[in-house]
Amino acid sequence: MKVYKLAEAEEKFAELIWQHEPINSGDLVRLCEKEMNWKKSTTYTVLKKLCEKGIFQNKNAVVTSLMTRDAYYAQQSIHFVEDTFGGSLPKFLAAFVSGRKISKKQAEELKRLIDEHQEG
Structure with missing residues (x-):
């Protein structure tokens, strides 16, 4: 891409x-x-x-x-995670939520997204 x-x-x-x-x-x-x-x-x-x-x-x-x-900003986000966090989504998420709480609704949405995009 x-x-x-x-x-x-x-x-x-x-x-x-x-x-x-x-x-x-x-x-x-x-x-x-x-x-x-x-x-x-x-x-x-x-x-x-x-x-x-x-x-x-x-x-x-x-x-x-x-x-x-949406496609442009998705591409920019992927590029940012690759450049800044070595492509590691867990490292990005850890940095993003560091020092703050996420709501139950946000946590459920993240779980849903992970389940949807999980390999195999």
Whole structure:
């Protein structure tokens, strides 16, 4: 799986697309001008870059995602655990809950997720 790491401005731009898709590219330009103070050329440059990465597509002047917001953030989470905790989910969870209590509901949800994704 290819890992996409977006810069802060690219991520904000991606969020705008995810929130408004499908969006006409002209409307996207106006939205970026309003929300990010970008010029038309900046919007199209960043859009082209993210299309080349396979995150979005711009067909017939309509921008849509090829990678959902959830898929992007799931990928970022996996990459974070791999880089920071050597890929160890137990080490990540231990660090995450360190010094705090989780609710019974949260514990049950974690148990359910573990059961759902357990091998064999």
